[in-house]
Amino acid sequence: MREALFYKKEGERVICTLCPHRCSLRDGQIGACGVRVRNGDKLHTLVYGKLASIAVDPIEKKPLFHFYPSKQILSIATVGCNMFCKFCQNYTLSFFDGKGKTLNIYGQDVMPERLVEIAISYDSMGIAYTYNEPTVFYEFIKDTSILMKQSGLKNVWVTNGFIEEEAQLSLKGLVDAVNNDLKFFSDKKYKKYTGGRLRPVLETLKRWKKMGVWLEVTTLIIPEVNDDPAEIDDIIDFILNELGDETPWHISRFHPHFKMANHYPTPPITIRKIRERALEKGLKFVYSGNLWGDEGENTYCPNCGKLLIKRTGYNIEEYNIMNSKCKFCGYKISGEGL
Ligand code: SF4
Known part of the structure; x- marks a missing residue:
């Protein structure tokens, strides 16, 4: 068990501040996600590694x-x-x-x-x-x-x-x-x-x-x-x-x-x-x-309309982007590693 990074003590409660549920926990209680638990005045994660x-x-x-x-x-x-x-x-x-x-x-x-x-x-x-x-x-x-x-x-x-x-x-x-x-x-x-x-x-x-x-x-x-x-x-x-x-x-x-x-x-x-x-x-x-x-x-060029990436499921069958630009008209395609 590791100590959680986001929580605070408020009165008798320990409040997890990691997500908007902000679970307010009694000693020994597990949060709504099922993987964070209060131990005394501390909050621990149960899923580290x-x-x-x-x-x-x-x-x-x-x-x-x-x-x-x-x-x-x-x-x-x-x-x-x-x-x-x-x-x-x-x-x-x-x-x-x-x-x-x-x-x-x-x-x-x-x-x-x-x-x-x-x-x-x-x-x-x-x-x-x-x-x-x-x-x-x-x-x-x-x-x-x-x-x-x-x-x-x-x-x-x-x-x-x-x-x-x-x-x-x-x-x-x-x-x-x-x-x-x-x-x-x-x-x-x-x-x-x-x-x-x-x-x-x-x-x-x-x-x-x-x-x-x-x-x-x-x-x-x-x-x-x-x-x-x-x-x-x-x-x-x-x-x-x-x-x-x-x-x-x-x-x-x-x-x-x-x-x-x-x-x-x-x-x-x-x-x-x-x-x-x-x-x-x-x-x-x-x-x-x-x-x-x-x-x-598929991905199509928003400028010239030509086919840039032809996909079937997770497979790429055709690729027409060069240096992040449409191979046909030079339009810059947003993203990284294109
Ligand atoms: S659901 Fe889990 S992560 Fe979200 S506030 Fe509750 S204990 Fe923290």
């Missing part, structure tokens, strides 16, 4: 489409999550056995130094903190990220964006790229389907930009839940006005899962229409997700 998942993935799987295309990245997770999504695709990690009841967290012990060695041995461009929510294993990521930067490697977050400002800002210079979900544009729906809230996520998204981190945004489109044109327009407007028209937006198709196993999958036409709408409104890079072989997986 406790890896529950490790794999090498293409960077496209995160998804990041404008960050070192086709490179491989070591991807890791612990258990635990600070959201409780009814449609969670990794619920065995986020809602692990005994969540909130046990201090005995499963996972293989791997310390930061060893993890960096593993990344290098796999010739990985970096490490992606993914599969479960990185915020809940913050201390381990921070220590690892410092070593990664010293080795010239990249740190990537795949996150729900539910993190407090101080914790996020203290990652400045330690995060290179982020895929951050924007699941709904409704506080009510955030609460109902995820247990989170909208406003903190919007603030997190804006801060990544200010921190100079490469940002891509993902929205899982669930039929009759968040496919309403007005809500879609709100998301598009937020990205356009607050994050910039060159911010890639991934719109993913929902498949029945977890507590929403009886809900029907998103019809492909819905994804295609939303993509068209976003392009019409001015977003330059809009991608369909979970729609294998769809034209929306």
Whole structure:
């Protein structure tokens, strides 16, 4: 067990200040994420170096489409999550056995130094903190990220964006790229389907930009839940006005899962229409997700319209960017390592 970095004592309570839940804990109590516990006047993380998942993935799987295309990245997770999504695709990690009841967290012990060695041995461009929510294993990521930067490697977050400002800002210079979900544009729906809230996520998204981190945004489109044109327009407007028209937006198709196993999958036409709408409104890079072989997986030049990157799933089949510019018209394509 390691001492947590963000908490404070207020009267009889110890308050975790890592994420906007701000769990107020009695002695011995475990936070809502299932992986932080109060011990006396201190707060401890239960998942420092406790890896529950490790794999090498293409960077496209995160998804990041404008960050070192086709490179491989070591991807890791612990258990635990600070959201409780009814449609969670990794619920065995986020809602692990005994969540909130046990201090005995499963996972293989791997310390930061060893993890960096593993990344290098796999010739990985970096490490992606993914599969479960990185915020809940913050201390381990921070220590690892410092070593990664010293080795010239990249740190990537795949996150729900539910993190407090101080914790996020203290990652400045330690995060290179982020895929951050924007699941709904409704506080009510955030609460109902995820247990989170909208406003903190919007603030997190804006801060990544200010921190100079490469940002891509993902929205899982669930039929009759968040496919309403007005809500879609709100998301598009937020990205356009607050994050910039060159911010890639991934719109993913929902498949029945977890507590929403009886809900029907998103019809492909819905994804295609939303993509068209976003392009019409001015977003330059809009991608369909979970729609294998769809034209929306490709990157097109916003200036001349020519095909820049042809993708099928995570594979790149054609590549027409040179020195970060469209090979045909010279238009500068936003991103890193293009
Ligand atoms: S990180 Fe965990 S313990 Fe801390 S406030 Fe969030 S849910 Fe609660």
